[in-house]
Amino acid sequence: MKIEEYLETLPENLLSGEDVNLPDKSLREIFNFVELGKNDVFYHLGCGNEKGVEIATNEFKVKKAVGIDNNSQKIKQAKEVLNQKNIQCQLDCKNVEDSDFSDATVILFWFTDENIINQMMKKFDKLKPDTKIITIWGPLPDCLPDKVNFPYIINKTPFKKAQSMQEQLLAVFGVKCVDFVTAWEFAERYTKSIGSSEIRNDRFLTIIQTLVIWINAKKLGVSCSDEIPESIQTYINIMKMHFDIDFEHLLKD
Structure with missing residues (x-):
């Protein structure tokens, strides 16, 4: 089957990242990378659990930490954990598209749904200058990253627009061209981060x-x-022979 067909057999929430919670070590790597600190107002959009706001509050001493997710059960469980630990953070159950985060200085935003991303771009464009938005794997659409520690990417307002997808891709990888070694290194970084x-x-x-x-x-x-x-070519052959997953057609399109 084609790789696209294989991906369609996977649970939709797995592809969207809805049920993928970042490990604590990855959250700490992100917060160190973005230099999160006591003067920051941190929002974790699509938080899934309490870990992001807990670490931001306890270890990085942010001024304010807010987690937003539209899964009521997850928010309920997260609030219970924070109450048991007596940690003061704000957790809201709502769609991120309907949320007010205008006071944010740092935002963690990991979504793959294009509709949500496009709606959020309109809100991001209105944020105050120098607001940092951390994305994972890729920068915000049509934007050049401000800083990269792949797979973590800082997008800073006002956004600098990319002239082309080529310019954007090379800016993310920090190379003049992409070879196998670069592709493997960055793929492995992403795998380890999640x-x-x-x-x-x-x-x-x-x-x-x-x-x-x-x-x-x-x-x-x-x-x-x-x-x-x-x-x-070897890995393309392995995927075809052992897993019946075809990549060849992508090279012909």
């Missing part, structure tokens, strides 16, 4: 992401070679 107890699953995800990164780079004309690297 965490998993299954090493086998991590490697499987890394292979898929590596192929996606390199093929996208080739289609955008920013791969280091027009020829398919031997390692890329």
Whole structure:
């Protein structure tokens, strides 16, 4: 089956990231990267649990921490945990599109739904200057990142617009062109950041992401070679032979 067809067999919430909570170590890496501190007002949009606001409050001593999620059960459980620990944070059950975060200085925003992202861009554009929005894997649409520690990306208002997708991709990876080594390195960083107890699953995800990164780079004309690297072809063959997942058609489109 084509890779797109395989992805469609996976649970929708897995693809959207709805049920993927970042490990504590990743949250700390993000907060250190963005230099979160006592003068910050932090919002975790689509928080899923209390961990983000808890760590921001307890360890990084932010002025204010707010978690927003539209899953009432998750918010209820998160509030119970914070109450038991006597931690003062704000947790709101609502859609992020309907939320007011105009006082934010730092926002963690990890969504893949294009409709939500497009709606949020209108709200982000109205934020005060120098507000930092952390995304994972890719920057905000049509924007150049302010700072990158892949897969964590800081987008800062007012946004600097990318002239092309090629410019945006190379700005994220910090290279002049994308080869197999670059694709694998960045795919592995992403896999490690979202965490998993299954090493086998991590490697499987890394292979898929590596192929996606390199093929996208080739289609955008920013791969280091027009020829398919031997390692890329090997993994394409492995995915086809052992998992019946086809990437070949992407190279022909």
